[in-house]
Amino acid sequence: MVAEGSTLARRALGRQLEALRKRAGISQFQAARVLGISPQTMGRLxxxxxxxxxxxxxxxxxxxxxxxxxxxxRTILALAHDVRAAVRHGGGWWRPHMDRRNDAFDPYSAVEDAVKRLTAWSVVLLPKIAQTPDYCRAVAWTAHPNAPTEQIEASVERSLKQRERLNDSxxxxxxxxxxxxxREEWGGPSVMAEQRRHLAELTQRPNVSIRLVPFNTRNHIGALVGPFSLLEFPLLPHSKxxxxxxxxxxxxxxxxxxxxxxxVGRYxxxxxxxxxxxxSESDSAARILAVSDE
Structure with missing residues (x-):
């Protein structure tokens, strides 16, 4: 069955509540009694x-x-607020970036481990899942030139966490x-040379496909759409x-x-x-390495 009206905000809240419940050593049945609901409803939550x-x-x-x-x-209550905002907007909503030094919580981070397939289109910035640490660091410093070093390194750490998903078959x-x-020079020639080699290496993985759209491609839709990612999920653990x-x-x-x-259909x-x-994947890898040779 397909879950109608489910939102990323709900999923993020649910996964966070489940993690907290298990950390506290409380069964789903006990948690349901706290709210006066059935275990089945707790599972749906x-x-x-x-x-x-x-x-x-x-x-x-x-x-x-x-x-x-x-x-x-505060994180749980903020996520609950996001759930209500998403419901009001019918299954889509805008969340402003928060200062990473406060207690704000990124809903995406709560569900990224559950994503079974990621399909991404990138125009200038490479997707974080394919970035090297130095590339990610250069982007972070450009976006936040006055940020403390620990904030930048935390951003790099989050990017490396996303890369770990590629190890999951x-x-x-x-x-x-x-x-x-x-071709965009983030961090300078040596950083980009390493980044391009990394991209070429990723193409050798059985669960990764990287394909290039050359400059001379005429009238393609990607130039109009802008960068985005399509996230697809497996069966939900409780409701299936x-x-x-x-x-x-x-x-x-x-x-x-x-x-x-x-x-979603238009994307x-x-x-x-x-x-x-x-x-093709092989021609894309060759083109990426040729750019490095230039």
């Missing part, structure tokens, strides 16, 4: 299928029972790159529903999450066009 239970009263009751810190309580990544993304895919767009001042079927159609015009 942890699967991200239940929106009404995101009320602050319920969230505070669970936080009290799980013995969470004040910072984590149950995870697939299909990445389309504009030629500009491999299939969570709908979502489109994730990372912007300079915030992130956009789209889950309406008609919106899927764009990916179909990119598959048509992109170079």
């Amino acid at each position: 942890e699967d991200g299928l239940s929106a009404p239970s995101a009320r602050d009263l319920y969230m505070n009751a669970l936080c009290d029972h799980y013995g969470v810190s004040d910072g984590m309580r 149950n995870f697939d990544a299909e990445i389309f790159l504009s030629e500009a993304a491999v 529903f299939v969570e709908p895919p979502l489109v994730y767009i990372e912007e300079y001042v915030g992130n956009l999450y789209l889950e309406r079927s008609e919106e 899927k159609a764009a990916l179909t066009e990119l598959r048509r015009v992109a170079l």
